[in-house]
Amino acid sequence: MQQFIEFATNHWDLFLALLIILLMLSGTTLISALRGIRQVGPEEATQLINHDGGVVIDVRDDKEYAEGHIINSLHVPMASVQSRIAELEKYKQKPVIVSCRSGARSSTVSGWLRKHNFENVANLKGGVMAWQNAGLPLSKKKSKK
Structure with missing residues (x-):
């Protein structure tokens, strides 16, 4: 866990890009869930x-x-x-x-x-x-x- 935190801190731009990509991939499912679909x-x-x-x-x-x-x-x-x-x-x-x-x-x-x-x-x-x-x-x- 410590290595993960260190990586995220040292490479915040890569970590942010990863989060954005994950949000985009799950966007349709998340929006559907919020709508009750x-x-x-x-x-x-x-x-x-x-x-x-x-x-x-x-x-x-x-x-x-x-x-x-x-x-x-x-x-x-x-x-x-x-x-x-x-x-x-x-x-x-x-x-x-x-x-x-x-x-x-x-x-x-x-x-x-x-x-x-x-x-x-x-x-x-x-x-x-x-x-x-x-x-x-x-x-x-x-x-x-």
Whole structure:
């Protein structure tokens, strides 16, 4: 511990840079937690989909979605979520998993859905990138809009 304190004191600029990087990496998760948004990993999301009838809402833009998306996900680009909220009302009683590329945009949209009384909303932690890294399949078929 003494060496750590000595290092931090002698190299305060490196230590400060480390703290800033760690805060940036955990920023999305921290902000989501402060908003009361549940974070789920790919495995838990799969369980919500397969066992609880969960619905995945993909908020990426058209090009990103066409490159590959979670099978049977609803494509509702972030820019159109608020104008399409009435259309999403039918999913209020189901678990809703919001996804994007990395989890940042979906965290924001999860917050919007919570404000519209969607009680069972979860953000896909790490987004579609985490889904792929977990070895789960993506589809390139047209979406259900």
